[in-house]
Amino acid sequence: MASHKATSCLVLCFCFLATATARKPLAVTTTAATTAPALKYATFYEALSKDPSHKMIMDAVAKDAATKAMLRLPLNVTAFVPTDTAFAKAAAKFGLGNDTSKLMANTCLLNALLKYHIMSPGMTQAKLATITSKNSMLVVSSTVNGAKKTTAKVLKFKVEGNNIRVQGGATSATLGKIRNVVAGKGILHNVDNVLLPSANLTTLAQMTGCKVTL
């Protein structure tokens, strides 16, 4: 639970930063005339609930208190959220046929999978274009020579025309039409594929200590 404490501490710090910045006039508003206003929500949970392309995942989240709580935290993170179409495509690819219900019912695995799609801090597409890799929030433990070792799973980034390709393990996704959504202190982007740090969902379950129910 040490990471929870660290997160709370970070959140507090960001609160102070945000308050300090909020008092200054916002220079960005002057360029708003040519840019479509960005969607803005209080939390990731709210942002996802309002976007109909995430119905499947929100139905699953509704039954999962841990993931729901995670999406309601005011975290300064970037979330890449696969659409329902992306989940259906991934289910077929990872041996679930067109049936995503087993994945959606395995809340432990779904939570781990979502963490692989989240990283700190919140970054717009323009910011993502300036980085090549970042640790995701998915941290896995292993035992090496009797000692417990934790490793954060990495995401990689590449600019592709007017888009960003996010690579994780052998998988990759690009940003959907819905990008740069402000969700509290974080930023949300739709993505067109599910990212996996491992060969398949079974190996992800093993890696994260979740039950294999697929």
Ligand SMILES: *[C@@H]1O[C@H](CO)[C@@H](O)[C@H](O)[C@H]1NC(C)=O
């Ligand atoms: C899922 O696949 C089965 C068998 O291949 C098919 O009968 C069914 O219509 C499919 N359902 C959807 C929603 O695509």
Ligand SMILES: *[C@@H]1O[C@H](CO)[C@@H](O)[C@H](O)[C@H]1NC(C)=O
């Ligand atoms: C999120 O963190 C970044 C990097 O520390 C910081 O620049 C940014 O202002 C923070 N955003 C918010 C909304 O607190």
Ligand SMILES: *[C@@H]1O[C@H](CO)[C@@H](O)[C@H](O)[C@H]1NC(C)=O
């Ligand atoms: C998942 O990947 C592992 C390791 O590559 C492989 O041994 C296993 O057969 C795969 N399982 C499925 C269901 O594809």
